[in-house]
Amino acid sequence: MTTRLFSDFSPSGKDAWEQQAEKELKGRLKTLSDWTIGADLHLDPYLTHSKIEPERMAAMQACQKKIPGWQNVPVVKFSEPRKANVAMRHALEYGADAIMLDLANVNIAHCEFPKLLHGIRLSDTAVYFQTDENAVDVFKEISKNAGYYLKGGIASDPIAKWMRTGKFFEDNLRAIVALLDETRNMREFRAYMVDGRLFHNNGANPVQELAMVLSEVVNYIDLLTDKGVSPLIALNRALFSFSIGPEFLSEIAKLRAFRFLLSKISDAYQLPRALCTPFIQAQTSSFYNADAAPYTNMIRASSEAMSAVMGGCNVLTVTPYDHPFQEPADFSERIARNVSSILVHESALAYVADPAAGSYMLEKMSLEMADKAWELFLEMEDKGGFVKCFESGFIQNQLNVSLAQKVKDLGEGKVMIGVNKFIEDADPIYLKDNNDNSNPHLLMDQNLPKCFRASALTAIKP
Structure with missing residues (x-):
């Protein structure tokens, strides 16, 4: 039966x-736009x-x-220990x-960590402490009476903090080295974060x-190995964090491309690929949230x-739809948690390690994206590496050009639901601006569309 079925159908070329497609679309085939990912990837x-x-x-x-x-x-x-513990x-x-x-x-x-962690065993439940405080000091507090093996980690990126504030990262780097030594037997504890969300x-x-995160990763590995940390530990004990935007296919390809690129870095450090296990957090984007029609953020976050x-994340963080403009309500927090639960229990995606494997479009997109990112990464290395590229303004210039293109696209009619199309006839809910513009290290473009309001920064300069 199988032989006969396939013998009746000859392969079809492009x-x-x-x-x-020309027949089905009645002559409108050319209206299909190509996938544009960056300035020179189509x-x-x-x-x-x-x-x-x-x-x-x-x-x-x-x-x-x-x-x-x-x-x-x-x-x-x-907010305060008991309230956070209850939450x-x-x-x-x-x-x-x-x-x-x-x-x-x-x-x-x-x-007050005893109150904050009451009833939560860090040996059983992973808690990632997002802080700019000294990592060793935080660990000493959370490890008191917590057992010999902790899960979770310290979600702190000292280099990202330097880019945001101008405060150099040497002290925090020494703290990461000390923490890696303290937790050397805790394979599920992450000592630092590489924050691609920035x-x-x-x-x-x-x-x-991809290129900028890769360059920052290499920067961390070099700095940590100079202080006696093995490159395998430096790679495996990081938490790699990415924001996931609304471009459905390209965001899948982005995470797959990152794992591919990281394998090239591990090869460069002569690490066995079988022992390299990058741990990726993916967080739904705050950058593209609608404020005039905030309920559309639920749909956007579900797609993201x-x-x-x-794309293969290890940790999924879905942000509540109302978080840009108010403290999230119980309802919005529950909906955000349930997005992941539905994907696990109703889509069966949790039963497949690489759901995108074999899709011609996604495979091609992953490879092309990785190739372009590698080119940009090598260009940054030629310019002296990540820190030099930031100090010279190369990174900021790259981001400003890309940001200007996004603003241009939105102004020229690229559809964003609830932002420039299908907007509710209601008073808009304006986002709080939590950016600190007092530091000359930073720059925020006040003329951006309201949907482009970041949780950290909107533009940076040296």
């Missing part, structure tokens, strides 16, 4: 598909097997996550697997995000979350 709107290189596709697939599933990790913002325990009871605890601008002396929230396209898990 020309045959184009002829059929892909046809459809691909066939003839455009795929089997060896390269196999190389891309070999670098992807091997174990299916991900952690559902909502953000809980610290964390509630989230864990109703769908969350772990917690990202936001301790931004919080002095750890005010955290670039996304400053207008980067996916190619720029699906991109994240199909």
Whole structure:
């Protein structure tokens, strides 16, 4: 039966598909736009097997996550110890697997960790402490009476903090080295973060995000190995964080391309690929949220979350739809957690390690994106590496050009639901501007569309 079925159908090439599409679209085939990813990366709107290189596709697939599933990790913002404890325990009871605890601008002396972590065993439940405080000091507090093996980590990126504030990172780097030594037997504890969200929230396209994160990773590995840390530990004990935007296919390809590129870095340090296990957090984007029609953010976050898990994230953080303009309500937090639960239990995506494997479009897009990002990464290396590129303004110039293109696209009619199309007839809800413009190290363009309001920065300069 199988032989007869396939013998009745001859293979179809791209020309045959184009002829059929031309017929179905009644002469409007040319209205299909290509996929534009960055300034010089364009892909046809459809691909066939003839455009795929089997060896390269196999190389891309070999670098992807091997174990299916991900952690559902909502953000809980610290206000006071007992309130934050209740919020964390509630989230864990109703769908969350772990917690990202936001301790931004919080002095750890005010955290009262026994109250904050009451009823939460860090040996069983991962908590990622998002803070700019000294990593060793935070660890000493959370490890008191917590057992010998902790999960979670310190979600702190000292280099990103330097870019935001101008405060140099040497002291925090020494703290990371000390923390890596303290936690050397805790394989599920992340000692630092490489925060790619900073670039996304400053207008980067996916190619720029990949190149800049890769350059920062190399910078960290070099700095840490200079202080006696093995490159394998430096790579495996980082938390790589990305924002996921609304371009569904390109965001899937972005995470797959990152794992592929990271394998090239591990090869350069002569690390066994089988032992390199990058741990990726994906967070739905705040950059593209609508304020005039905030409920559309639910739909946008659902699409972004699906991109994240199909791209192979280890940790998924879905931000509540109302978080840009108010403290999230119980309803919005529950909906955000449930997005991940639906993807796990109703889509079966948690049963497949690499759901995108074999898609001609996604395989081609992943490879092309990785190639362009590698070119930009090498250009940054030729200019002296990540820190030199920031000090010279190269990174900022790249981001400003990309951001200007996004603003131009939006102004020329690129559809964003609830932003420039299908806007509700209601008074807009304006976002709070939490950016600190007092530091000359930073620059924020006040003329940006309201949807382009970042949680960190909107543009940066040296």
